[in-house]
Amino acid sequence: MEVTNGENVAKELGLRKEEYEKILSILGRVPTPTEIAMFSVEWSEHCGYLHSRKWLEVLPREGKFSPFWGEDAGGIVYDGLALVFKMESHNHPSQIEPKQGAATGVGGIIRDILGSGARPIACLDSLHFGPGEDERSLYVFRGVVEGVAFYGNCVGVPTVAGELYFYPAFRGNCLVNVMCLGIAPREKLTQAKAQGEGNYIVYVGNKTGRDGIGGCSILASQEFGAEEKRPSVQIGDPLAGKCLVEATLEALNTGYVVGVKDMGAAGLTCSTSEMAASGRSGVEIDLDLVPLREEGMEPWEIMMSESQERMLLCVRRGYEEEIIQIFQKWGLEGEIIGEVKDTGKVTIKYRGEIVADIPALELTRPPVYTPPRERPLYLDKVNNFSLQSISLPSNYEEILLRMVSSENLSSRRPIFEQYDHMVGINTVCLPGSGTVVLRVKGKKWGIAVTSDCNPLYCYLSPREGAKMAVAEAARNLSACGAKPAGVTDCLNFGSPEKPDRYWQFVEAVEGLSEACRFFGIPVVSGNVSFYNENPEGAIFPTPTIGMVGIIEEAEKAVSAGFGEDDLILVLLGETKEELGGSEYLRVIHHREEGPPPQVDLEREKNLQELLITLVKEEILSSAIDLSEGGLIMALVESSVVGESPRGAIVDLECLGEMREDALLFGESGGRALVSVRGEFLNSLQRLAQEHNIPCQVIGKTGGEKLVIKKGGKLLISLSVEELKNCWERGLGE
Amino acid sequence: MKFGVVVFPGSNCDYDCYYVLSQVLKAETVFIWHEDRSLKDCDCIVLPGGSSYSDYLRAGALARFSPVMEAVQEFAESGGLVIGICNGFQILTEAGILPGAFLPNRGGRFICCPVYLRVENNQTPFTLLFAPGEVIKVPIAHRQGNFFIDSLHQEEVKKRIVFRYCGPQGEIDSCYNPNGSWENVAGIVSGQGNILGLMPHPERAAEKILGSEDGRRVFLSVIKWWEEKKWK
């Protein structure tokens, strides 16, 4: 084997001195360049979760619905079907090449779900950017949406929901978190394992190029002379992505596939070592058999390449031709590149020589770090805002129009209309009209999905913000009648090596964990993205929650729009004088200050149960949960999103004595706005009382205006049409 | 009667069409692979929507050279029933089986939403079950749905318009035109009337739970037409 000055190369690739020493002791010799490369990617933060692994262990794993875990994605089982889901970040690539970064994010998460044996049926995208007035942020935002649309629409998995926020803190680092949901009969789930001595390791999909190994160009210039620095951005190929989905499912259906794994981050290194490790076996790979797109690729380049649209299969010996033919039929590569050995090692050969020989288990057991953490100093400063310093507006109409057309509150239609959100003909409640619900063909029940996180709350209080994200997601699902069933998360933070960022991370994980445990929702999968910072600072800590719920009768799903005149409007939950962290404070008074609204988990849980019961009993005509923008945004949305928009007359007097702006724009949690026909009001009130949820009749629907009064005082009287126009044009064109 | 749904690499509404035909309408339906040269004795061929070849080069440009398209062309010429939906419509124009071409949407972006259509001609095998001038609601989902026809052929094609984008009351106006299509065209038939191309997705509006059942009648018309023809 080739000898090298390993220590230097290791350092260049980001391995610490003690990590290099650990490698020496694992191997009992000096590593080859390929081995160092393999360790460096497997033990990178991105693949190895070095700083987060310890904390992820505290996340609850049990809930009301039976969960399961795969290597890449987990899920829940309901009625014999496995719902597999996972969220993943593509922040860094999207910041430098928005379109391709986002496109490959979609492709990658789809293959993660595919790797569990499930058919991907829906995607969600949670996006955060700097403000749109910023030239670069606007460019990134537009490119990202274009990328999600390009890949998602071509690959034929509907992008059904998501979220979109603009805060200055994301100027230098956007967030692109993509979630995918897949479905499979329970018994068809597959594992990412290589097993059975003599079985074949089969490479399928696109060819391997030098994509995504820019990080290694240091190595290149050190070891192999000055070479042009290659872009570390990968290019998505939705055509191959779509064909790979079909071919893989067809191959799995034969029953001859022992294990399958997506070649995502860290490519062949990750797929070979993790398949071997989880199969408790070894694999031997011959790199000369790997289909290459470029000439002269070095073995370490082949092992580290992150070329897209590739998967690795372990196939039962004797059936390899049949499997390969399936992929070739779909126009994809299909090559035997190695076989399963009982050595427990990942052995890589190149031109007849062994270039790497590493115990698989050791390679997949990166070190765990828990560096010091420290409560950041900014917290005290930003959390003592006092309402006294904010003068009451004199004209609420003008303020409301500014709010509804603001970047964070305006209609998302210009975004989700660019996504094919109907392909697959399962989307029975469309985006923009409330919570998105997918039917399951042949079943009465359906699946509701959402993604939520308010980064400003999390900045003001990472723990409370994370709890609120979980509460909001669950509120969202229950508003349509779905029971929250499982969570996936994507934890976006700054550098874990900085004590204040690391503190934010740990706080958020604990908050997330507490809320999920309280609600009985298992966290089935997730992803951590650190180092979201640049010289100007870190992003707001953003633990994005993806949540999946079950609605027993999909046909009963309730949406947000007011469906008819003379419905009685009822506010469920308690309104407190809370304006900290609100969009009102940010947009109108330019203050990103807190404390954010308090989270009352007990109340949230009761509200969820109440809403689910109300939908089941068919009491509600419409329902929407309250979140950013408070009560007034819920009223505006319900007025404008229906089939035929209609107004309402509302009196806030009954909500108690407090500032009018807090009544209108405050973001207290645990609330929902529902409408019912007169004859159902009694049942509604009775059930609300049983669930210990305050319940106030605040008005009724009808007319062409949204009229808001407080006792004798008229606060707002605006035509629904004007509100709708403002709301829909908020994001420009 | 038997439907055949063609599968091109990248097609993604193939299964949706198959599901509606076979499960919702209980019609005999088979998939036809793009490399097949035979149409498996099908009576109506559906070219489904959804970016064959990911719309590389131009939407429909690569799929039209698939081996199956020779058979489709022959079948169409001999009077066989063909429906091209969305990308299927684009493939038909690229192959010259239907006239015209598609430009990117007027707004330059992909659009997915339900739209209203006015049935301009109910004398085709695909629209028998609609009333003349009826307004129906069917979703669109495309990036290149802006139908273009050169001035030489406009008169001819005008007579063959089957569906036009319209307002909720059937108003034909450019403000109800989602993509800039010439004459608000959403669907046309061939000169013989046996080939339908339409940008909206009838298979997405074939079940009550999806919000509209209007699209179902496109397929039901075909079945009825076929049965009546058989009786004659």
Add this chain to the structure above:
Amino acid sequence: MKYRGKVVITLKPGVFDPQGATICNALHALSYREVEEVKTGKYLEIILESENCSQAEKRIQEMCDRLLCNSVIESYSYQVEEVKS
């Protein structure tokens, strides 16, 4: 011998170019007010083996007519050059 064909495909005059209009607007927003019009097209580079330049040209023209260009809406132009190895 090896040739490189450089093909430019543009929309025919009079055919509305929404992408061009979008880019033009974006340029105006970045305050390039002097821009009057933007037209978009495709660029393709085709590397091919051929006996001589005129043969290569003939083939490229054929590819354009058959596949690369849709003559209902597009027109094309191309240049062929030898690739020196």
Add this chain to the structure above:
Amino acid sequence: MKYRGKVVITLKPGVFDPQGATICNALHALSYREVEEVKTGKYLEIILESENCSQAEKRIQEMCDRLLCNSVIESYSYQVEEVKS
């Protein structure tokens, strides 16, 4: 005076071009077997008002850097000519 900038934007060497590869396959299927590689790019024609040619060039180069081309994966070239009216 009026100028026309002709901009060609291509992917940098080594950047995967799935569209080009797919078109290449299609050409092979149409029996243009002599084609070795197809690379796709964008073509833009920008009509702009400018004092002189070098000013027009400067502006076009700026537009490429700021909006039209992402130097992470793409490179561009352009030519400017006067539009005679």
